[in-house]
Amino acid sequence: MVCIMSGTRSKLALFLCGCYVVALGAHTGEECVARHHEAESYVAAVYEHPSILSPNPLALTSRQQALELMNQNLDIYEQQVMTAAQKGVQIMVFPEDGIHGFNFTRTSIYPFLDFMPSPQVVRWNPCLEPHRFNDTEVLQRLSCMAIKGDMFLVANLGTKQPCHINDPGCPDDGRYQFNTDVVFSSNGTLVDRYRKHNLYFEAAFDVPLQVDHTTFDTPFAGRFGVFTCFDILFFSPAVRLLRDYEVKHVVYPTAWMNQLPLLAAIEIQKAFAVAFGVNVLAANVHHPVLGMTGSGIHTPLKSFWYHDMENPNGRLIIAQVAKNPVGLIDAENATGEMDPSHSKCVHFIEEGAKGWKESLCRRLKTESQQQSEPGIPTPRPMHTTPWISLDVANLIVSNESWKSLQQRSQTACKRRHGRMCVIRPSNILRVLMEDRPRPKDRSYQERGFNSI
Secondary structure, eight states, rough: OOOOOOOGGHHHHHHHHHHHHHHHHHHHHHHHHHHHHHEOOOOOOOOBBBOOOOOOOOOOOOOHHHHHHHHHHHHHHHHHHHOOOOOOOOOEETTTTTTTSSSOOOOTGGGGEEEEOOTTTTOOOTTTOSSSSOOOOOHHHHHHHHHHSEEEEEEEEEEEEOTTTTTTOHHHHHHHEEEEEEEEOOOOEEEEEEESSOOOOTTOOOOOOSSOOEEEETTEEEEEEEEEEEGGGIIIIIIIIHHHHOOOEEEEEEOOBBBBBTTTHHHHHHHHHHHOEEEEEEEOOBBBBTOOEEEEEEEEOEEHHHHOOSOOEEEEEEEEEESSOOOSSGGGOOOOOHHHHHHHHHHHHHHHHHHHHHHHHHHHHHHHHHHOOOOOOOOOOOOOGGGGHHHHHHHTTOOOOOHHHHOOOOHHHHHSSOOOOOHHHHHHHHHHTTTTOSOOHHHHHHHTTTTO
16 A cells, blocks of 8 residues: 655645555454454354154165155255355264164164275275265265255264175174264265264164274364264273373263263263363254253353253254363363363372272172172262263273173162162162272362363
8 A cells, every 4th residue: 555645734644545555454354353363263063953853763674665655854954054164164963763763673684774984995986986885875975965055964873794604703693783873074975984882772772892982184174083972981982082082072962861860861962072172063853742952052151052841843053163172170270181180180080980980890809799789879969070970881891791781780679678769870870879989089089070
């Protein structure tokens, strides 16, 4: 910009010119700040989906009939993707069981399963290479949605994988069936998959022989981790992803049924984000009559969430999210690394889990000697984080399976009450709580890790 000044008006002209420069500079500065803010954040979306369910999930059906049902849900997904794309969304998460539904048997779910090649072995774009593998119609539609929306897309579906008879873990029907999250890049490529490890009364699916610790990198926010629903209550994969894989963002498909007082969807999601200083993108299905609602985009400092037990409609949640989440502790001195207090929290949980495992082993040894089974203790207040249920994960590593825990709790309940009981995680956790050693350092509670 050039200012020309002459005669007696030079001072006035200089003043006006200066004001214009200052105003222009201020406007330019605002634009720079806005661009800097955009560069330090990304736009995310989650969709709470009122899924269309099979009227009789136990009945046998054909692949074509299964596709007709799933395409109704996929049509809704595609509408939401296009709406989100208009808002500049860069990554979108859909819920667990949102495409095929739930309450299937191992046999009745088979027509709903897609074949899933390993992304570590095969690089594949289902939308552009639809005929490469059979029974991949759902994967093809999701891949094409990612391309149309120009976004990373995370969804959940049932998958199948043939296994050889010589495989010692191979089921009798010759195939594995997994509850699977899939991640597509904005060009439709299948980036990675996660097979749910901690199943919640899901007889239709198998537990993977090894835990998947699935991460994927994005050009807009760095590394994301993936796990599903009930996994959030276990040390592996949830906490291990944060500890070992430098994950700052979590995509979390879930079909969560709220169970008070401790197992409420929004509280669990938000508590995880706060306790570990990460962003959580959580998508739940929406069936209020079943107590299933609660989705959100959670950062350590703020949450955008949806929870409605009366409205039958779902909800698309869109929010701008910081690339480097800032925790509640030392927020002013944030760096690219995990906050020391969050690291300490992870270490505390890991060490606590070891103590609980050793305590339970001693209990099992005593029970074995006495040839008796434990009853279900009277509930007592739990002054701990929601991850007290990390006990369950460590029980599994102690050669005590989740299924056997359910059976033992059911037996104890029947002996005590003379009838069969509905066994929930909270019942089993009460047994574990009796043996939980109180930590010497209570600073974690004092720093607010136990409440939002």
